[in-house]
Amino acid sequence: MLASVFIVMGSLILIVTVIVLNGAPSLSLEILTQTSEGGFYLGAGGGFLNAIVGSLLLALPATALAFLIGIAIALYLQKDFINPRIANFIRICLDILWGVPSVVYGVFCLTIMIAIGMTGGSLLFGILALTLLEIPIITRSIDESIKMVPIGLKESAYSLGSTKFETALKVVRRQAMPGIIAGILLGFGRGIGDAASILLTVGDSNYFPTSLSDQTAALPTMILNLVSMPDQVVQNKAYAVAFVLLMIVLLISIITRYLTKKSSKHIIK
Amino acid sequence: MNMSPSMISSVLKNKFILIGILSLFLSFIFLFLFNNFLLFVLFLLVFIILLVYNFIKITRKLYDTLGTRLMFFVTASMIFLFFLLVAVLINGSLNILSEESLSNLLFSSTWKPFSGEFGLFAVIIDTLIVTAISMFIAVPISLLSAIYIAEYAPKKFRKIVRPFIDVLAGVPSVVFGLCALLVFVPLIRDDIAPFFGSSISSGFSLFTASLILSIMVFPIIISLCLESFNSVPIALKEASLSVGATKWETIKKVIFRAAGPGVLAAIFLGFGRAFGETIAVSMVIGNQELIPKSLFGPGQTLASLIASNYTEVSSIPILASALIFVALILFVVVLIFNLFGYLVLRRASKRWKY
Numbered sequence: 001m002l003a004s005v006f007i008v009m010g011s012l013i014l015i016v017t018v019i020v021l022n023g024a025p026s027l028s029l030e031i032l033t034q035t036s037e038g039g040f041y042l043g044a045g046g047g048f049l050n051a052i053v054g055s056l057l058l059a060l061p062a063t064a065l066a067f068l069i070g071i072a073i074a075l076y077l078q079k080d081f082i083n084p085r086i087a088n089f090i091r092i093c094l095d096i097l098w099g100v101p102s103v104v105y106g107v108f109c110l111t112i113m114i115a116i117g118m119t120g121g122s123l124l125f126g127i128l129a130l131t132l133l134e135i136p137i138i139t140r141s142i143d144e145s146i147k148m149v150p151i152g153l154k155e156s157a158y159s160l161g162s163t164k165f166e167t168a169l170k171v172v173r174r175q176a177m178p179g180i181i182a183g184i185l186l187g188f189g190r191g192i193g194d195a196a197s198i199l200l201t202v203g204d205s206n207y208f209p210t211s212l213s214d215q216t217a218a219l220p221t222m223i224l225n226l227v228s229m230p231d232q233v234v235q236n237k238a239y240a241v242a243f244v245l246l247m248i249v250l251l252i253s254i255i256t257r258y259l260t261k262k263s264s265k266h267i268i269k
Numbered sequence: 270m271n272m273s274p275s276m277i278s279s280v281l282k283n284k285f286i287l288i289g290i291l292s293l294f295l296s297f298i299f300l301f302l303f304n305n306f307l308l309f310v311l312f313l314l315v316f317i318i319l320l321v322y323n324f325i326k327i328t329r330k331l332y333d334t335l336g337t338r339l340m341f342f343v344t345a346s347m348i349f350l351f352f353l354l355v356a357v358l359i360n361g362s363l364n365i366l367s368e369e370s371l372s373n374l375l376f377s378s379t380w381k382p383f384s385g386e387f388g389l390f391a392v393i394i395d396t397l398i399v400t401a402i403s404m405f406i407a408v409p410i411s412l413l414s415a416i417y418i419a420e421y422a423p424k425k426f427r428k429i430v431r432p433f434i435d436v437l438a439g440v441p442s443v444v445f446g447l448c449a450l451l452v453f454v455p456l457i458r459d460d461i462a463p464f465f466g467s468s469i470s471s472g473f474s475l476f477t478a479s480l481i482l483s484i485m486v487f488p489i490i491i492s493l494c495l496e497s498f499n500s501v502p503i504a505l506k507e508a509s510l511s512v513g514a515t516k517w518e519t520i521k522k523v524i525f526r527a528a529g530p531g532v533l534a535a536i537f538l539g540f541g542r543a544f545g546e547t548i549a550v551s552m553v554i555g556n557q558e559l560i561p562k563s564l565f566g567p568g569q570t571l572a573s574l575i576a577s578n579y580t581e582v583s584s585i586p587i588l589a590s591a592l593i594f595v596a597l598i599l600f601v602v603v604l605i606f607n608l609f610g611y612l613v614l615r616r617a618s619k620r621w622k623y
């Protein structure tokens with residue numbers, strides 16, 4: 001049994017070391033601060049700043065949107081607002097959506113793009129696909145922490161004369177803060193790392209996107225493009241991109257730990 | 270109407286009214302001087318909103334109603350979206366279903382989009398094999414580690430292991446794929462495949478994909494199992510231990526019974542993840558739509574089929590429909606497995622009340 005635990009821990013260590021060993025040597029300041037050159041990554045020229053910016057432009061709006069939608073749904077699922085049976089049905093729907101492979105969201109957005117006659121890809125549909133991907137994650141995470149809110153707290157808010165909406169927004173929301181933070185960061189981490197939905201929807205570009213209908217590069221798709229090239233120099237660049245992506249994800253999970261610990265200090269138990 | 274100076278000054282003091290008048294003024298300037306219709310509408314909207322805000326005092330009750338309505342609207346549109354997703358996928362795949370019969374799609378094994386043949390049989394077989402092997406590897410390892418972490422591990426060790434599992438769950442699939450490309454592909458090409466007697470393997474194989482998939486599934490199964498192990502009431506454990514059962518007997522006969530449905534649900538969810546994983550698989554599986562002759566030969570799963578074919582969508586319109594059909598299959602299978610997991614959990618929670 002201990003051996004199997006070590007297999008699990010070892011596989012993470014293996015992944016991190018492999019990416020660090022391969023990625024760190026080809027990482028340099030200029031590769032981080034330049035946009036890529038060469039028609040669609042055939043060449044090794046330039047850096048990948050455009051992919052970093054592209055990924056952030058995809059994941060940040062998607063997370064913001066998914067958060068706004070998610071917190072509205074999660075607050076509404078309390079039994080103050082809705083019949084618990086219906087709430088459970090919605091929870092099942094969300095769980096199913098959580099389990100749906102991200103490529104399905106990609107295909108969904110691709111279908112809409114084909115239907116409106118758009119080819120190649122755009123930032124907008126990338127954001128849309130990521131939002132769809134993140135909504136169930138964020139909603140369920142907030143929902144789980146709202147379930148933990150003690151009923152006495154809500155009742156005391158009601159007894160002081162606050163309305164349902166005020167209670168939800170001011171009391172329950174504050175009490176559910178650790179879950180909200182964890183949900184947002186979890187969703188963001190998933191969104192910035194997911195390749196399948198983005199691959200089908202954003203296309204590719206060597207520049208910064210300037211409008212929502214522009215094609216854009218992103219970290220995960222860039223890794224895929226670069227690694228399929230036969231040239232060793234280009235592949236090294238892919239490892240560097242993967243190194244940056246892994247570091248971002250690790251950083252997010254450290255921040256999540258820190259912030260949830262910090263925010264759960266002020267929770268009334 | 271006669272306006273006294275004091276009235277005007279009180280109007281000007283109210284900054285909402287001031288902004289409202291200003292925006293109305295600006296909206297006309299934009300309409301007549303710059304011919305900019307968009308900004309006209311925008312400023313007019315600001316004016317109207319401020320007007321409404323001033324005349325209808327937003328009371329707390331109205332605020333409550335509006336907020337509740339808004340939340341209801343968002344939730345309802347979420348449910349609508351769920352059904353829209355299904356509808357779009359079905360609608361998109363109607364095209365291919367009218368072109369070819371369902372049995373031809375599912376049971377013919379030639380996938381040649383350029384000559385209009387869309388047989389998915391080989392891909393489905395590959396998908397089943399890859400998923401089955403990865404679950405075969407992942408389930409025992411993750412179950413054993415979950416038992417160890419929940420029941421045997423000292424508290425300090427548990428604190429060290431938890432972050433490992435959480436981080437592993439968050440690693441992007443493309444990083445998993447890259448890692449498999451760097452480690453597993455050469456390993457299988459040079460050592461494992463020759464050891465099993467198939468010397469011509471390129472390393473891009475079904476087995477490589479299964480290996481990386483099993484690693485990706487570990488954290489899901491482990492964390493869900495831990496959750497259900499931890500929710501077994503301590504009194505049950507203590508009762509079993511007090512009648513003389515050993516620790517292992519307690520785990521096998523009491524904890525596993527009580528947490529069994531949770532474990533089963535975890536396995537179903539892990540299966541769903543392995544079934545639908547796209548990028549990591551498509552990087553190492555070799556991307557050839559063949560019925561496999563050996564585990565060390567190349568293949569293609571349903572999800573990776575989409576990733577490796579989507580670029581030709583614009584040149585072959587019917588291919589888009591075929592890929593949507595594949596996505597529909599993925600969706601339906603995941604749906605069934607999730608529902609099944611849910612039903613298992615619900616039945617168990619009715620039978621086991623503790």
